[in-house]
Amino acid sequence: MLVLGVEASGGISGAAVSIEGRGISSVELAGRGRHARSVSDAVEALFGSLDLSPADVELIAVGRGPGSFTGSRVAMGVAKGFAFGQGAPIVGVSSLAAMAAPACIEGSVILAASDARRGEIYGALYAPDPTASLPLPLSEEAAIPLSELGRWLANHLPRDLPLTIAGNGAERTAGALLAQSEFEAPVHLAAPEGRVSASPASVARLGLARFLVDGPDDPDALDPVYIRPAVGG
Structure with a gap:
């Protein structure tokens, strides 16, 4: 199945296009505040570089956030316009x-941390699921003040398991944890390629899974995930 993945919740x-879960090609453009043009340009550039047409796409996968309200x-x-067309x-x-999927390591819990600014991250805990291609969620998605992160993790993280932090907020998150006595589990940063925003290629893979x-979503009921009221960005 040929899947088009679209993502703009981060920086x-x-x-990206994948076939049967294997990445074929992707186009990524950096920079907040240029989402509308960036996403459209990325889709156009992607098909311009491939021997494929939009009509070949069999499934659209879209990142719902949380992250940038405008980007999501x-x-x-x-994505909805492409699917309808x-x-x-x-x-x-x-x-x-x-974000979590590329960093999933057997025996470790993954904290996906997206920089939410204002001293917060958007975060959720995941574990590898050997029976599926999707990371297994261990918590709800939440807007977490960095000052309260240790307490939040103490209430949600399974005991005696190391924590691997992934996502574009990984460094800030790890730094905040070092200063908080409530959290004592071993902490590791994901490899550099795992300390970035969600990629359209990862969205395409998880979308197929x-x-x-579960089958397709109802386009009319599919909306971005904001978590907190939008104030711009």
Whole structure:
């Protein structure tokens, strides 16, 4: 199945194409505040570089956030428009899960941390699931003040398991934890390639896995995940 993944919830806007879960090509454009043009340009550039047409797409996967309110909204609009125009099914994917998936390590819990600014992260805990291609969520997605992160983790993290922090807020999150006595579990940073915003390629892979388990989403009911009221950005 040929999948188009679209993501713009973080500092990177882009699109990717995968076939049967294997990445074929992706285009990523950096920079907040340029989401509408970046997402559309990425999709156009992607198909301009491939021997494929939009009509070949069999599934659209879109990152729902949480993250940039503007970026998540724009990505959703582009994905829905593409799905409607091509008559293709669409699925929404947690952008935090898309951050966590490349960093999943057996025996470790993953904290996907997206920089929410204002002294907070958007975060959620995940574990590898050997029976599926999707990371297994261990907590709800939440807007977490960095000053309260140790307490939040103490209430949600399974005991005696090391923590690996992934996402574009990983360094800030690890630094905040070092100063908090409530948290004592071993902490590791994901590899550099795992300390970035959710990628459209990861969204495409997780979108296919979700589709094979749950089927398509209803486009009319599919919306971005904001967590807190939008105030711009």
